[in-house]
Amino acid sequence: MNNTDTISLTELSVDKHATILAFNIGTVETTRLASLGFTPGTTVSMAQNYGYGPLIVTVRGTHVALGRVEAAKILVERRVE
Amino acid sequence: MSDCHTASVPPQPIMIRDHKPLLALAGQPNVGKSTLFNLLTGLNQHVGNWPGKTVERREGIFAINGRDYAIVDLPGTYSLTANSPEELITREFILREKPDLVIAIVNAANLERSLYLVAELISLSTPLAIILNMMDVAKQEGLSIEPEVLEAALGVPVITMTATRATGKQDFYRVVKEMLEHHSMLMPRLPEIRADHQTTLDAILNHIQGYVPSPYPENWVALKLLEGDTEITHKMQRAMPAEKWEPVYDLLRQHDDALLAIASGRYEWIGRMIRAAVVHPKIGQISLTRQLDRWAVHPIWGLVILAGILGFVFWLTFTIGSPVQAWLDAQIVGGLGALANQMLAEAPFWLRGLIVDGVIGGVGAVLTFLPIMVIFFAAFGLLEDMGYMARAAFVMDNLMHLMGLHGKSFLPLFLGFGCNVPSIMGTRVIDSKPARLLTILIAPLVPCTARMAVVAFLAPAFFGSNAIFVSWGLVLLALFALVLSGVLLNKIIFKGQRSAFIMEMPLYHIPNGRTIGLLIWQRSISFLKKAGTTILGMSVVIWALSMLPNGDLNQSYLVQFGKWIEPVGRWMGLDWRLTVALITSFPAKENAVATLGVLFGSSPDAALTQTLTSTFSTASALSFLVVTMLFIPCMATVAVIRQETNSWGWTLLNITLLLVISIAAGAGVYHLAVAVGL
Numbered sequence: 001m002n003n004t005d006t007i008s009l010t011e012l013s014v015d016k017h018a019t020i021l022a023f024n025i026g027t028v029e030t031t032r033l034a035s036l037g038f039t040p041g042t043t044v045s046m047a048q049n050y051g052y053g054p055l056i057v058t059v060r061g062t063h064v065a066l067g068r069v070e071a072a073k074i075l076v077e078r079r080v081e
Numbered sequence: 082m083s084d085c086h087t088a089s090v091p092p093q094p095i096m097i098r099d100h101k102p103l104l105a106l107a108g109q110p111n112v113g114k115s116t117l118f119n120l121l122t123g124l125n126q127h128v129g130n131w132p133g134k135t136v137e138r139r140e141g142i143f144a145i146n147g148r149d150y151a152i153v154d155l156p157g158t159y160s161l162t163a164n165s166p167e168e169l170i171t172r173e174f175i176l177r178e179k180p181d182l183v184i185a186i187v188n189a190a191n192l193e194r195s196l197y198l199v200a201e202l203i204s205l206s207t208p209l210a211i212i213l214n215m216m217d218v219a220k221q222e223g224l225s226i227e228p229e230v231l232e233a234a235l236g237v238p239v240i241t242m243t244a245t246r247a248t249g250k251q252d253f254y255r256v257v258k259e260m261l262e263h264h265s266m267l268m269p270r271l272p273e274i275r276a277d278h279q280t281t282l283d284a285i286l287n288h289i290q291g292y293v294p295s296p297y298p299e300n301w302v303a304l305k306l307l308e309g310d311t312e313i314t315h316k317m318q319r320a321m322p323a324e325k326w327e328p329v330y331d332l333l334r335q336h337d338d339a340l341l342a343i344a345s346g347r348y349e350w351i352g353r354m355i356r357a358a359v360v361h362p363k364i365g366q367i368s369l370t371r372q373l374d375r376w377a378v379h380p381i382w383g384l385v386i387l388a389g390i391l392g393f394v395f396w397l398t399f400t401i402g403s404p405v406q407a408w409l410d411a412q413i414v415g416g417l418g419a420l421a422n423q424m425l426a427e428a429p430f431w432l433r434g435l436i437v438d439g440v441i442g443g444v445g446a447v448l449t450f451l452p453i454m455v456i457f458f459a460a461f462g463l464l465e466d467m468g469y470m471a472r473a474a475f476v477m478d479n480l481m482h483l484m485g486l487h488g489k490s491f492l493p494l495f496l497g498f499g500c501n502v503p504s505i506m507g508t509r510v511i512d513s514k515p516a517r518l519l520t521i522l523i524a525p526l527v528p529c530t531a532r533m534a535v536v537a538f539l540a541p542a543f544f545g546s547n548a549i550f551v552s553w554g555l556v557l558l559a560l561f562a563l564v565l566s567g568v569l570l571n572k573i574i575f576k577g578q579r580s581a582f583i584m585e586m587p588l589y590h591i592p593n594g595r596t597i598g599l600l601i602w603q604r605s606i607s608f609l610k611k612a613g614t615t616i617l618g619m620s621v622v623i624w625a626l627s628m629l630p631n632g633d634l635n636q637s638y639l640v641q642f643g644k645w646i647e648p649v650g651r652w653m654g655l656d657w658r659l660t661v662a663l664i665t666s667f668p669a670k671e672n673a674v675a676t677l678g679v680l681f682g683s684s685p686d687a688a689l690t691q692t693l694t695s696t697f698s699t700a701s702a703l704s705f706l707v708v709t710m711l712f713i714p715c716m717a718t719v720a721v722i723r724q725e726t727n728s729w730g731w732t733l734l735n736i737t738l739l740l741v742i743s744i745a746a747g748a749g750v751y752h753l754a755v756a757v758g759l
Contacts, residue, residue, distance in 0.1 A: 027309045027340065028164055029581045034344035035160035036585060037194050041345070047371065050380055054478040054488060056586060060193045060348075063370065065475050067487050067582030 009074040018076035101151040108186035110157035111587035113214045117244040118154040161201040163312040186212045189219040200347040210238045231358035236269040272350035383476030394460045402453035414445035439624030442678045462597040468587040484567030487582040490520045497527030501718040525714035526563040531670035542690035543702040653747035654701040700754035708747035
């Protein structure tokens with residue numbers, strides 16, 4: 001598809017969906033994210049993002065809070081709805 | 082991740098096992114593990130710590146048809162990769178203690194995520210049974226689950242339960258009996274990994290064969306190596322000669338992306354397991370959690386709600402706790418004192434003094450704090466059980482950034498309102514070492530229940546109906562001191578480092594009375610034990626020091642010491658009695674009141690509060706309260722700080738920091754109060 005684009009998770013707005021592409025983050029954080037349901041190819045949706053401060057995403061039916069710094073290191077592909 | 086965290090846990094015998102079959106309860110956080118453990122064991126449980134760790138260890142006994150079973154509640158973990166002491170404890174326990182049955186508890190309302198741990202457990206080839214808990218929540222969310230389909234897919238027994246309502250207990254008993262008596266083992270289906278990684282895995286397995294120390298299974302070690310598990314990597318590096326380790330290390334370096342492939346493999350396996358067993362509802366409905374979170378984690382309303390909750394807890398303390406406490410003080414302490422005086426009329430004066438002033442006056446005064454403690458334990462237990470604590474951490478994330486910390490550091494600090502000891506232990510949830518040290522250093526500034534109890538006792542005496550405002554002011558002052566020290570320490574010592582904030586936000590749920598009740602019970606018992614030992618001992622020592630050498634208080638050692646150190650107290654407007662009270666608060670904060678009780682004599686006709694009001698000026702009283710709030714942490718807290726930082730240097734720095742802050746704040750407040758004419 002050509003109407004999708006690659007962004008960092010922090011740029012995803014509330015109630016929008018995206019597919020996880022990659023993490024630019026350490027092994028320990030990657031393990032933690034994976035055990036909470038974040039793996040490449042998984043769909044996430046944004047539950048809260050005020051443009052500053054931490055955000056909340058829903059992944060595999062779980063709400064997960066992420067610091068802004070961590071979320072910025074998660075690359076996703078925005079889904080057009 | 083530092084090396085000290087990845088050292089292996091020494092094997093530790095189960096205290097209560099005694100030839101009973103041993104069960105281990107494993108599960109991710111927020112799946113209702115504690116509720117199930119409490120349901121099974123009731124009061125037949127023992128709470129302690131894992132050896133060498135400060136992770137809480139709970140074990141208990143339950144009976145099926147008259148036969149006893151020992152059960153250990155393993156710490157809640159998302160996976161079995163050693164990122165924290167909890168994961169290490171869980172896997173070491175299963176591999177070394179070889180429990181007769183591991184029970185994996187999963188959240189029926191969120192199978193996809195909570196089966197991840199099962200995908201790891203099932204590869205450990207330990208006898209396993211699965212409990213689908215929270216069936217009620219799953220039903221509410223419109224999920225329909227067929228446990229027998231899941232059981233057939235997984236190849237291990239699956240039991241459905243709603244632990245909060247005690248349904249499914251008989252099924253559980255039946256499965257436990259069957260599995261232990263008939264050793265009925267189904268054949269579990271193991272998760273697979275992608276073909277190219279399978280080749281690597283086989284190659285690693287080939288290299289390490291013969292070098293894997295007992296009791297670790299070789300194929301599991303190979304998998305953990307490929308997952309980049311630091312603890313297993315170090316272990317194998319030590320166990321293998323350098324020339325044998327080298328090819329393994331090269332393989333791992335070439336495949337450092339395997340971690341995500343393995344995780345994906347587990348989720349694919351989960352997907353296959355649940356595809357047939359779970360029917361998903363139509364999406365689009367907004368859950369209760371989403372609705373509540375619109376407010377609870379809003380950047381502004383979230384803070385307002387948090388402040389409101391804290392305010393409400395303090396309000397409860399003053400409107401219910403304080404009157405009950407005053408009543409107990411008058412009736413029990415006063416009554417017992419009068420009774421003991423009467424009964425001991427013929428006894429030597431020192432014995433009467435020891436019983437009436439030392440034991441009843443000291444310990445009695447502390448025991449009357451119990452109602453206030455219970456209110457705090459109940460409130461925090463309730464908030465924790467409902468799932469609110471994670472929201473509190475979330476809304477505090479921005480503020481914590483000022484100190485170079487993140488929201489997770491707020492959780493242990495929040496616990497500190499109950500007691501600083503669990504608060505310091507709770508800093509283990511913080512992943513990075515500098516962030517953890519910084520949190521430990523500022524944690525004692527959170528006013529604990531014991532200090533709030535002293536304030537709740539003294540503030541109404543000195544300030545009457547303004548007590549609530551004074552108390553609020555004191556709390557705000559302590560928190561201001563906390564933020565200020567945090568900001569400064571972060572700049573000076575830690576140079577602004579920070580760690581990752583990744584945290585599950587559990588669904589809200591109706592709190593469970595049994596869980597909260599047991600929590601209140603266990604914490605109250607531990608408080609009463611403290612009153613019966615440390616505080617009793619201290620009360621007697623203080624009474625003795627106030628009587629020796631010749632029975633005259635004014636010539637006693639205590640007064641001599643108080644007068645010797647009084648010049649320091651004078652800066653803060655404290656006379657020797659208040660100074661002595663402050664010093665004796667080191668073994669336990671509540672002692673401050675007990676000491677004043679002893680120093681003024683606890684005769685039933687003159688209530689302590691009245692005596693205090695007529696003796697001290699408002700400025701001195703205010704200063705005393707401020708210093709009490711910020712003074713050096715109690716003995717137990719210091720011991721835990723030493724244990725958790727593993728350094729006397731950090732411990733002494735912490736004590737010095739609080740000593741300086743408290744004296745400076747006390748002196749400042751006193752002179753300010755005198756200047757405005759109080």
